[in-house]
Amino acid sequence: MAGRKPVTKKVINSPETCVDDNLRGVVAVYPALKLHPKHRVITVRTKNDTGRVAVLGGGGSGHEPFAAGMVGSGMLDGAVAGGVFASPPTGHVLYGIAHLYKYNSGGVIVIIGNYTGDRLNFGKAIEKAKIAGIKVEGLIVGEDVASSQNKTGGRSMVGEVIFYKLCGAMAQKGYELANIRDMAAEANKYMATLGVCLSACSLPGQPPLFEILADEMELGAGVHGEAGIRKMKLGTAREVVAMILDQIIDHLKLKAGDRIAVTIDNLGSTSFLEMNIISAETKDYLESKQIVVERIFAGHLKTSLEMHGFQICVLHLNKEHGDLWLELLDFPTDASGWTGGVASQSGDVDHGDDLTLLQADGREMTPGPSLSSKQQAVLKASLTAAATTLTQSEALLNKLDSGCGDGDCGITLKKFAQATLSYLEKADLEHPSSVLWALSEAAETDMGGTSGGIYSLGFAAASQALANAKYIDPAAWLSAWEQAMAAITKYGGAEPGDRTMLDTLHTAATAFRDNLNADLKTLLQKTADAAEAGCRATANMTARAGRASYVSLEHVSGEDAGARAAALWLRAVLDSIAQAY
Template sequence: MLTEKSYFLWSEQVRRKLLNSVEKCVDEALEGLVRSNGGLALLRGHRVVLRSDLESIKGKVALLSGGGSGHEPAHAGYIGVGMLSGAVAGAVFASPPPGSVLAAILTLWKGGASGVLLIVKNYTGDRLNFGIAVEQARTQGVHVDMVIVADDCAFAQPSKAGRRGLCGTVFIHKIAGALAEKGCPLDEIVARMNEATKNIGTLGVSLSPCSVPGCLPSFQLPPGEMELGLGIHGEPGIKRSKVASADEVVKTIISHMTDSSNKSHLSLKSGDKVVLCVNNLGALSCLEIAVVSKVAIHCLEERGVLVVRVMSGSFMTSLEMGGMSLSLMKVDEEMLRLFDAKTTAPAWPNLSTASVSGRNMFMKPEEKPAAASDNYNEGREETERQISILLEHQEELNALDRAAGDGDCGSTHALVANAIQEWLHTSRIPGNFGQLLAELALLVQQSMGGSSGALYCLFLSAAAPHLKQNCDGAAWAKALHAGTEAMKRSVTQVLAEHFQSELFSFILESDLGAEATRNLTARAGRASYVASEHLTQPDPGAIAVAAILKAILNALKA
């Protein structure tokens, strides 16, 4: 019996989703897609999306795909000229009924198609329901056939059901769509797609589960673990391990995909040309996907494989699963031309037709002439020590920044501190303090983003001219005054209140100024959007400046 307490515990574990109704979410999603794209239409009475210009497919093969919902943008997002003619959607993670598949086939056939090709992922429910519709359509005289996509490279010994259909299915949508648009007959497209599926492989990794709306998560992953080879519905993978770096994860995926002892492997050798698809399974950030893309390209190129095209984004998802998959398709020049053919499908990316491998991705920056000056290397060791002290404040500053900002103040300061350390190891320190500050301003400009980076750059650039001739206390006071004025609005109370003071007392009192910022109201930046009652910590920028000034004092004393 479901008690009130047990219901509460269950409901707390069911993930919140931005939906109106569990029962209507698929229908509302399809309506949203169609309303957003003028080239699409719904087939009344069915969860079927079709091209709105069916007259354009007369005399050509129509392509139909589909499956359970929850994998968006697959499959309706790939409907358009040069790709699918229609897609049939089931409930979330459930195969669509044969009646809807048959209705879609007959609509395309009666619209003037010369034949209808069904592109189906290798899952038992999909094969049964789409297969039943194919047989029923044939009894009505429809020229129809079906291609099964089974691109999963996870299992060394696939079950009797065979390899699962994954994101590689999208490749087939594109190649078959280009052939159909050219006017190729159904039999030829089927033969070529059956051959193409042999040259496609996919393998993914998950860091967190997904959940069907209104249900508990499909599986559990302990914190800090990931699972290799899951299916797109949360079906078990091949192994679990500790979460590793992007480098390690990508290397593991590609090694397993191409391992010849694995009966599901994709044979890949040096010199092969491939299209790479980096697919977000739902919850990874664009930043993570971009890192994975970079690593995957590098890993393949290290093997001598030529990466000719890269798709990076969400192509076949698993609701909100935190993970990604890599799909590879081996291509020759003809396949590449078909892949590059234009399409109006809303979910297809606007890809460059330039080869990825072999392309120089860097532009040479304009080199600034080296300034003629004496060089001073004796202070290098002390300067490095002070930079290390600044780096020790990283976590403290991040913690303070989390109360009012995005929690990266310490990390942002660490970027420039690390850049200065690298510069110290590869350059000679200018003997003139004015030139030194000018160099530091350039380093800040190149390596430190955020408001702090801009303010430090202004400060250092304005202070530098006052230290070219003298570097005594009075000169430093003038330099600090000029830097503060250049910033107009001081980054912290620490500089605004004390620039007229004698230099050493200015620095020694900086902690008091930094501490006083806990009582100030933010008028700009992210903290200005936070209610004042939540701002109870000193400003992290003020703490950073105080640490910098103390480091300067220690360096001068040395």
């Protein structure tokens, strides 16, 4: 239909079967759990009465790993799944309660998310269970700051998972039903969550639930695909985290010296890189307020399908109950979806590098033969010429790299060239092995990436060869050249004929060896001509190594950018030497 938003792609069998297929997948991966397919319930496997309290959770699907992923010792004993973003029916919840009570005579505590559908369906199931003589209690939890002014209180966000953890640990420790319920009710007063989303999610077979511009974010987005309370311009991670935490701090009335546990929930498609940055900024901001961050838990806990965004949940570890709550959060669990563990607990936070591990240049060897003053001048002039040529060729090399690479060959080599020019301003050029080692270090630190690694390897191997040479003559330079190519092949995997810079270097080195006994002018000219020929030959080669080997042949045309770069700086070096002599 005209104007209708396109359906979002998902790897499912059908919208109608996706919930049941998801539950089958859970037990396929974790066969220690038991699936009750007709009622969409997953439980721990139990043969005998534990005598303790069992914990039941659940709600709509689409929030995975919530809730089935939180089933395991020390967390939930069972979870009941509804349709995507839909509460499970009363009968299914009642089945879950009855099954857990059969094997847990201490009773069942049911954690209910603060949504109308869940309140009604779970509540009715609890009342029917009580009529049937089952010892059961329910607790409605909700901690969302954005909806906290509603008559029924804030919506249940990722804090619901924290209640699973608190209650599950207490149950495992043998606490009675009333004690567990009272503890959770108290903890709910000291918990607050607020989040943002950068893009909407979509139900299976449907288009996105709302629209948001590329430079916007929704503050206070819910976990059922709801838009937030207002749109805001997207800021940096530091700015967004500070904005969220300011509101949570105000809501909980936190002050300097207060202890907290933080949960950072991935709403679906937020990358690990982003989540780690968010976690670091959260810790730094809270500590800048002199609030004591006892724990940070982060990851996919209660998601909203593929929504791009995150929530921050803070539990104030108050003086009366904080130590117990922290103990319960640290209590071991084998629930697959829980991201905490021993590594989450506080330890030595003295982060830093041991600068004594690496020496100034990381190199222990004799410098080898030295150069005369004239030779030093020639070396400096040739390196300057090579660096200048690479700087001037930035656009050409980027263009050659754009089809089969990421278009930055010229940029990368320009960085190296500029580092080389800076080095030459004050460098001691007496020992060429030391000069090549310095270039190896510059390639590693200033050039970076794959190209930096290749050049760094090559210069390091050439440096070692000159350090071991008896004299600095053409034969010594050839040996250094060949050892550099051997190192690149050994670690990079490329060989001549694979459409890389080695095609230029190998062809030129062969000509250099063939003309070692010729006069200097002939040696230099033949080598330069061979380098050009080796470079041009890559235009007709099939890439078998390097970035170009990963892309379709239709995108690989013209000379290889790395081969052209090598031909350019080789020509510059050889021409500079020829002019000096």
